Every structure is written in C-alpha cells, then in structure tokens.
Amino acid sequence: MTDPESLSRQMLDRLTVSGELSLAWSEAFAAIPRHRFIPDTIWITDGAGLVPLHRSEDPQEWMRRAYGPAAVITQVDDGHPAGPGERGHYITSSASQPDVVALMLAALDAQPGMGGLEIGTGTGYNAALLAHRLGTQNVTSIEIDPELANHARRALTSTGYPVTVVTGDGADGYPDGALYDRIMSTAAVRQVPYPWVVQTRPGGTILTPWGTPYHNGALASFTVNSDGGADGRVVGNVAFMRLRDQRFRATVDDEEGDETTARHSHTTVAPYNVASDYDASLAIGMRVPNCTNIYVPANGDSDYARLWFVDPTTDSWANLVHRPGADDYPVHQSGPRNLWDEIETAYRWWRDAGRPGPQRWRITITPEGQQATLTQASPPARPAS
Numbered sequence: 001m002t003d004p005e006s007l008s009r010q011m012l013d014r015l016t017v018s019g020e021l022s023l024a025w026s027e028a029f030a031a032i033p034r035h036r037f038i039p040d041t042i043w044i045t046d047g048a049g050l051v052p053l054h055r056s057e058d059p060q061e062w063m064r065r066a067y068g069p070a071a072v073i074t075q076v077d078d079g080h081p082a083g084p085g086e087r088g089h090y091i092t093s094s095a096s097q098p099d100v101v102a103l104m105l106a107a108l109d110a111q112p113g114m115g116g117l118e119i120g121t122g123t124g125y126n127a128a129l130l131a132h133r134l135g136t137q138n139v140t141s142i143e144i145d146p147e148l149a150n151h152a153r154r155a156l157t158s159t160g161y162p163v164t165v166v167t168g169d170g171a172d173g174y175p176d177g178a179l180y181d182r183i184m185s186t187a188a189v190r191q192v193p194y195p196w197v198v199q200t201r202p203g204g205t206i207l208t209p210w211g212t213p214y215h216n217g218a219l220a221s222f223t224v225n226s227d228g229g230a231d232g233r234v235v236g237n238v239a240f241m242r243l244r245d246q247r248f249r250a251t252v253d254d255e256e257g258d259e260t261t262a263r264h265s266h267t268t269v270a271p272y273n274v275a276s277d278y279d280a281s282l283a284i285g286m287r288v289p290n291c292t293n294i295y296v297p298a299n300g301d302s303d304y305a306r307l308w309f310v311d312p313t314t315d316s317w318a319n320l321v322h323r324p325g326a327d328d329y330p331v332h333q334s335g336p337r338n339l340w341d342e343i344e345t346a347y348r349w350w351r352d353a354g355r356p357g358p359q360r361w362r363i364t365i366t367p368e369g370q371q372a373t374l375t376q377a378s379p380p381a382r383p384a385s
C-alpha cells in the first residue's frame with residue numbers, strides 16, 4: 001500500500017517499536033503529513049552516484065521513500081548538480097531519517113510554550129513537528145538556501161503551521177527572536193557559533209550534530225550558563241551534513257597520492273582501529289585537527305584497499321595499505337604534516353587512557369572559543385554491603 005495514511009502509520013509503528021519515539025512527540029508525528037514537505041524531485045543513489053527521482057515518473061516509489069526509514073535527499077550540489085550528466089556529487093539538503101528526527105526531538109526536551117529556533121529548515125518537516133508541540137508562533141527556522149526556504153514556507157503554511165522561516169545564515173542565529181529556550185541545529189558544526197550561546201536563555205539548551213573533520217558523528221547538547229558560556233556533552237550518534245561555512249571537503253586524487261615520492265614506514269595499528277571504532281575515531285578527531293579519512297576499496301589500479309588521511313589546508317596526506325589478515329601495514333606520508341604519525345599517537349593515547357567513550361568528553365564554549373576535554377572516569381560503584 002502506498003497511501004500516505006498507511007505509510008505514516010507504518011512509520012509511527014517502526015519508531016515506536018525502535019523506542020525512538022517518545023510519548024510527548026508521537027502526537028506530532030501522527031499529525032504531520034511528511035510527504036507534504038518532500039519536494040517532487042528527490043535524489044537516490046544508483047550505485048554510481050546521485051540521480052533524480054521525479055514524483056511524476058514513479059509516484060509510488062516517491063511516496064514509499066517519503067515515509068521510509070532512510071533520509072530523503074532533496075537537494076544536491078547546492079541546487080546545481082555538478083556531476084557529469086544530471087548526476088549529483090554532494091548531498092546538500094535532505095529530510096533526515098525519521099528515527100534521527102525523533103531521537104533529536106526527544107533529546108531537545110522542549111515543552112509546549114517554549115521559544116525555539118531551528119537552524120537548517122530544509123523541507124520544513126522538523127519545523128512543523130516543533131510547531132505542533134511548542135506552538136507555531138513560538139518557532140522560528142533559518143535556511144540559507146532561498147529556494148529551500150521558499151519550499152518550506154509553502155509546505156508549512158499549506159499544512160497549517162505557518163512558522164516564521166528566515167532566509168539567512170544560521171551561524172548568526174536570529175537575534176530578533178532571542179532569547180530562545182531551545183536552539184536546535186539540523187546541520188552539523190565543528191565549532192558552535194557563538195551567537196547561538198548569546199541568543200539562548202541561561203539554563204536553555206543548544207542541541208546540534210557536532211563533529212570534527214575526522215569524525216562527523218556526534219549529537220551534542222549544551223546547557224547555556226549565565227556567564228556567557230555553555231557546557232556540552234555528547235548525547236547521541238548522528239551524522240549530518242555540515243553547516244555551509246563549516247564544510248570540510250577533501251578528496252584523494254592521483255597526483256596527491258603518488259606513493260613513489262612519499263615517506264615510507266610500517267605500523268601494526270589496523271585500519272579498522274583508527275577509522276571504524278566510534279570511540280577511537282571520536283578521540284582522534286579531538287586531537288588531530290584538520291584531517292579527514294577516506295577509505296578506498298581495492299580496484300583495477302590496486303590489489304589492496306587504502307585508508308587515506310588528508311589535510312587539504314596544508315597539502316598533507318598519508319595512507320595505510322589494507323592487507324587483509326596482515327599484522328603489519330605499509331604507510332606512506334607526504335606533505336609538511338606526518339598525518340599517520342599524528343593519528344597513531346592519538347590512537348595510542350586514547351588506548352592508554354582506557355579507551356574513553358563519548359560520555360567522557362566535555363565541550364566548553366566561551367567567548368574566546370570552544371574546547372573539548374576528557375573528564376575523569378567515574379570510580380566503579382561500591383558493592384552494596
């Protein structure tokens with residue numbers, strides 16, 4: 001069945017069973033018709049890249065995706081597909097996965113009547129959910145892309161939630177509506193913009209996907225204090241596209257990857273440990289600035305997969321040759337930074353610190369900037385006597 005009512009009920013059932021949907025938000029999810037926020041053209045992956053799916057060409061598939069468990073890609077390459085043909089290269093807007101939307105709204109802990117600012121309106125769906133619970137007049141949303149902002153405004157108005165949608169740079173917040181009880185960003189940041197702190201009421205919350213170029217996968221919740229700062233901790237695992245001016249894009253191309261001119265060494269640290277272990281890669285990202293990792297599977301040019309580390313700001317790169325079953329991996333490094341050495345040092349530091357998880361990190365924002373520090377592990381609970 002592809003009628004929106006049945007699909008919406010199925011979505012709700014999935015969210016309820018998975019435990020992501022709190023009672024407080026289930027009414028809003030039931031009331032908002034998600035498909036009314038999804039544009040007629042969405043983007044899907046066909047194995048080789050991002051291609052458009054037009055509602056008029058396959059209305060059933062379009063509707064299934066509108067209520068499906070995955071994010072719905074609604075814009076690529078800032079609205080100007082850059083790939084050959086009509087292919088997209090980068091995802092620049094989407095309606096987030098319903099379970100992630102539910103998880104974030106639960107973490108926001110927003111109550112009816114509170115004032116809320118959303119950064120990254122996108123389709124307007126999340127703004128409608130906020131409006132349903134907080135009251136339409138209490139919600140403002142900012143979108144940097146004028147076309148997306150217009151689409152969201154229309155969808156919000158026609159579904160009965162005429163939220164104020166501002167076209168602008170969400171990094172500046174929206175001082176006209178401050179102070180807010182809650183600021184919620186649906187685009188990831190590396191650096192929490194200080195205006196968000198200034199525009200949140202002391203005791204209020206800033207909730208945002210947060211990450212480093214190395215690890216873009218944390219949901220951070222900050223409590224704003226009365227001395228102009230905020231204290232944050234990691235409360236979830238989500239990966240979002242970044243705020244426009246905080247993007248960090250790096251590629252591996254043939255020229256920068258010339259192994260014959262690179263410095264050679266070996267390591268016993270397996271690629272999985274530094275790239276796929278959530279806790280390790282979070283910690284590495286905290287300690288190795290301006291560096292991302294890219295996994296390139298074995299292909300026609302190479303028998304082995306490689307894990308690349310790239311800092312485009314200094315033209316530095318390194319790679320680890322992934323030889324399955326080996327206990328020693330060749331390393332190449334090039335450019336002014338020895339990126340692999342930095343990563344291995346950070347990894348060993350994390351391991352020697354007792355492999356701390358996300359809950360051990362505190363992120364502090366002051367007018368001077370942002371700092372992430374590792375807190376002491378809590379002592380083991382004393383056995384009951």
Ligand SMILES: C[S@@+](CC[C@H](N)C(=O)[O-])C[C@H]1O[C@@H](n2cnc3c(N)ncnc32)[C@H](O)[C@@H]1O
Nearest residue numbers: 093120121122123125126144169170186243244
């Ligand atoms: C994951 S989408 C948001 C999904 C949206 N909340 C929804 O319900 O559909 C992220 C959005 O952030 C927007 N964005 C990126 N940088 C921004 C900025 N500096 N200010 C405001 N919006 C921004 C993007 O254009 C994109 O639409």
